[in-house]
Amino acid sequence: MAEYLDAQHMLSAEAARCRSAIRTGQHAGPTAGLAPGCVQANLMILPQALADEFLLFCQRNPKPCPLLAVTRPGQTDVPALGADIDIRSDIPRYRVWRNGELIAEPLGLHEFWRDDLVSFLIGCSFSFEEALLADGLEIRHISQGCNVPMYRSTIPTTGTGRLSGPLVVSMRPFCAADTIRAIQITSRFPAVHGAPVHLGDPALIGIADLGQPDYGDPVPLREGDIPVFWACGVTPQSIIQHVRPEFSITHAPGHMLITDLSNSRLAML
Amino acid sequence: MAEYLDAQHMLSAEAARCRSAIRTGQHAGPTAGLAPGCVQANLMILPQALADEFLLFCQRNPKPCPLLAVTRPGQTDVPALGADIDIRSDIPRYRVWRNGELIAEPLGLHEFWRDDLVSFLIGCSFSFEEALLADGLEIRHISQGCNVPMYRSTIPTTGTGRLSGPLVVSMRPFCAADTIRAIQITSRFPAVHGAPVHLGDPALIGIADLGQPDYGDPVPLREGDIPVFWACGVTPQSIIQHVRPEFSITHAPGHMLITDLSNSRLAML
Structure with a gap:
């Protein structure tokens, strides 16, 4: 104690x-x-x-x-x-x-x-990124010294009267084994966005080009990488600004x- | 009690x-x-x-x-x-x-x-499949009334003197959201194979054609499906038979x- x-x-x-x-x-x-x-x-x-x-x-x-x-x-x-x-x-x-x-x-x-x-x-997401790094996973935008890439997806939020709009997602690429581990680790942190909302084909959530994020910086994929998408805290700013x-x-x-x-x-x- | x-x-x-x-x-x-x-x-x-x-x-x-x-x-x-x-x-x-x-x-x-x-x-894997079904996920080979497809992968096991060989994996396809949920659920069951060992591109673990499993029956992928691979209990049989x-x-x-x-x-x- x-x-x-x-x-x-x-x-x-x-x-x-x-x-x-x-x-x-x-x-x-x-x-x-x-x-x-x-x-x-x-x-x-x-x-x-x-x-x-x-x-x-x-x-x-x-x-x-x-x-x-x-x-x-x-x-x-x-x-x-x-x-x-x-x-x-x-x-x-x-x-x-x-x-x-x-x-x-x-x-x-x-x-x-x-x-x-x-x-x-x-x-x-700083909180879960700290947990990913502590587990030995590489977070690519940190290695590259840039901001995480973020995208307006076609995943809808659950609206209220005035507040509605699409979910903004952040993307971190990992190899398959690290993708599985990243899902396990971030699932433990529901207070900081929790588990991913999507992985794999970006087009399925309305992202035409990973190289052109709506916020932050692009992070190129390597051979064998899977793009993994988390709900992003920029979402409320994006929705509030719309109002x-x-x-x-x-x-x-x-x-x-x-x-x-x-x-x-x-x-x- | x-x-x-x-x-x-x-x-x-x-x-x-x-x-x-x-x-x-x-x-x-x-x-x-x-x-x-x-x-x-x-x-x-x-x-x-x-x-x-x-x-x-x-x-x-x-x-x-x-x-x-x-x-x-x-x-x-x-x-x-x-x-x-x-x-x-x-x-x-x-x-x-x-x-x-x-x-x-x-x-x-x-x-x-x-x-x-x-x-x-x-x-x-019956144990974790029961948990996946209870959560509302569709297990495709059960829907199709056939056996789960299994493949000899290029993932090595950790050998002993006489016993060594590749990991046999079972494959279950899911959409991206269900893939994330399936990883969470099966992570809770380490006593029955636990979390997946791979997802996405089968070629990365040496599987040339998902349509030709080494054991069990083929399960076709649907649009947007991600193939998810678990370590399979057929592995020890495969390795013992080799000896x-x-x-x-x-x-x-x-x-x-x-x-x-x-x-x-x-x-x-």
């Missing part, structure tokens, strides 16, 4: 240290590789008028929108994810949207904050919230 | 009833579909001189050779798999081999029994030992 407490304490301390560096402007870049072992989260902030519906959308679409925490309107702390979190300052870079148009990419939100804003913290809400805030791509949660404690077994 | 005991008692009673019908010659056919919920087992009987090495082979190759029980030399009961089992009479049909040649297909073994014979009971032992006994294909074990209790989680 003491050892577990020590490990959790070390994780939390490192997460808090990273958040402090971000809050004070010492770190303003992407968060990949920071605080290894800690869960990182996507951010979606919406006015309460749309937040209730978005919560329902997340409930209906847990694979692209695995919720780690939701705040009350106006709440700026997120105690479930870390004792000292201030959602207005603890992400290195934000994107602020008005009527679906990007109006700012600030380092903090104090000038944009409103008392009706609800924050959604959504699981991120063009009067106001919304997201994290800038790759600039996540570092939480005190342990990746390994997200595993369901 | 009472309910669990009742369920286990009903399974055991049905298994014992089936074994009794087999022992008395009332049932002499294949065992597929008998005693639903009960584990069925492959049989390999070897003289002690080769049995020690075969046990090592099984230890090194748990995916094709998942051992449920091994007897002492000459032992005819298998209490771990059922209180009343007599290995000489409780399988509907046997195959007796001398120097690698099939010499008899008897309904019982009393005239062939020797005090140096060791029985190996090996898990069988041409002076004497050995197996079950006749499809004529398995019905045990008291519950399929669901084989699941590791």
